[in-house]
Amino acid sequence: MNNKTRNGDGDKRDAVTVDFGAKFAASEMFVKVFREGMSLVEETASYLDGPGRRESRELSRAASLAYATESMRLTTRLMQLASWLLLQRAVKDGEMTTAEARDEKYKINLVELGETEALPGEERLPDGLQDLISRSLRLHGRIMRLDEMLHGGGTDDVAPAANPVSDQMSQIQAAFGTQRRNDRG
16 A cells, blocks of 8 residues: 655655565564474374374373363364464465455464363373473464464454443333334234
């Protein structure tokens, strides 16, 4: 977007709005985070299908339940992070605009993917799974910070506070408005 502006000397200059999202997606930092994220997805899938499956068979009942829960949390977290990364790559590759990516971003839930309460038996989880969980949480933290830089504090997706008086007035008007129409009919 170009706008003609005047500086203090009165001459005209083109002022250009910088698309930070597109700049970031084209940066070496993004490429590094993207590679790390996708590598972690592949590594996790390989672990859960191989060594993790064997290790989970040797766990106690409580640890086995914790393993199943944590592996689901891990895969969900990684799929949401991968979706975010793929969205940014689509911007980089010109497949989407930053505005389109911002609209799609709200389908991705990064907030609920972080630290969770400890589960009984969690301390007995295999080291491989614990390492993947730890690394995914660090990646999640970095992506959350990047997302905040790209999209701000998230005030757009916070619903306005409810006004109980206004809500009640609307309900009363709807009820009486409907009743009056019915009385006439």
